[in-house]
Amino acid sequence: MNSLERMIVILDLFEGERLEWTLEDMQARLGYTRSTLYRYLKVLTDTGLLTSLPEVGYTLGPRIAELDFSMRRRDPLISASRPIMVELVQEIPGIALLCRRYRDRVLCVFQERGTASFRSNYERGLARPLFRGAASRIILANLPSAQVRKVYESNPQAVQDAGLGGSINELRASLRAMRQAGFDMTESQVTRGATGVAAPIFDRRNNVLGSLGLTVEQDNVSGDRLTQMATRVMQCARLVTRAIAREGA
Numbered sequence: 001m002n003s004l005e006r007m008i009v010i011l012d013l014f015e016g017e018r019l020e021w022t023l024e025d026m027q028a029r030l031g032y033t034r035s036t037l038y039r040y041l042k043v044l045t046d047t048g049l050l051t052s053l054p055e056v057g058y059t060l061g062p063r064i065a066e067l068d069f070s071m072r073r074r075d076p077l078i079s080a081s082r083p084i085m086v087e088l089v090q091e092i093p094g095i096a097l098l099c100r101r102y103r104d105r106v107l108c109v110f111q112e113r114g115t116a117s118f119r120s121n122y123e124r125g126l127a128r129p130l131f132r133g134a135a136s137r138i139i140l141a142n143l144p145s146a147q148v149r150k151v152y153e154s155n156p157q158a159v160q161d162a163g164l165g166g167s168i169n170e171l172r173a174s175l176r177a178m179r180q181a182g183f184d185m186t187e188s189q190v191t192r193g194a195t196g197v198a199a200p201i202f203d204r205r206n207n208v209l210g211s212l213g214l215t216v217e218q219d220n221v222s223g224d225r226l227t228q229m230a231t232r233v234m235q236c237a238r239l240v241t242r243a244i245a246r247e248g249a
Helices: 003-015 023-030 034-046 062-074 076-091 134-140 145-155 157-159 168-181 224-245
Strands: 052-053 056-058 095-102 107-115 127-129 184-187 197-204 208-216
Touching: 003 023, 023 056, 023 157, 034 052, 062 076, 062 197, 076 095, 076 107, 076 134, 076 157, 076 197, 076 208, 076 224, 095 134, 095 197, 107 134, 134 157, 134 168, 134 184, 134 197, 145 157, 145 168, 208 224
Parallel strands: none
Antiparallel strands: 052 056, 095 107, 095 208, 107 127, 184 197, 197 208
């Protein structure tokens, strides 16, 4: 790895549940020499991406919050989706979720709440696996075949536990059904007692960019209510796709 890649690996340490790292722990985990690690940490702290606290160690720095604010204000996908999500939750009380694929996971990048009666476990900034939750699974359903195989081979048991099939062929059949329907629906996979419906968002080259979802506080949604939810979520996702295409994304 080059120097930039090595610094990114340091930032990757802070993606999990552990948010505080001493220099000694970093060195033991990464195997960098002490002088090399000092040099990288100086760059990261000087730019505000990390900060050092006495008796604590290194943590994420204030630049992260600044970048997050800029993203919420200026990201084209969020800007295109925000007014549509507001309208969606006014019509169907729930929580609207905007998600993007991130490496081998899906990240919630924006939420719009239309109810205070419950809270989604799919918090903004929280990454989820590609095979759990409607917002994630509908993205998986629209990935190229080679990437679907890679996801399956990385954790076939987890795919089976998510109800997507016990073989690569069964997984592909499940995903094909989602693509044909144009949406996915799951119950209690992310938030207990809640139903989630999501539809894909595409870029102008027709590559899946993310998903727009709606979570409501009720299990076993069926009949007219499910049809209403699915229809509106698909309409909203298509509107975002068109807006993104106009932006040239």
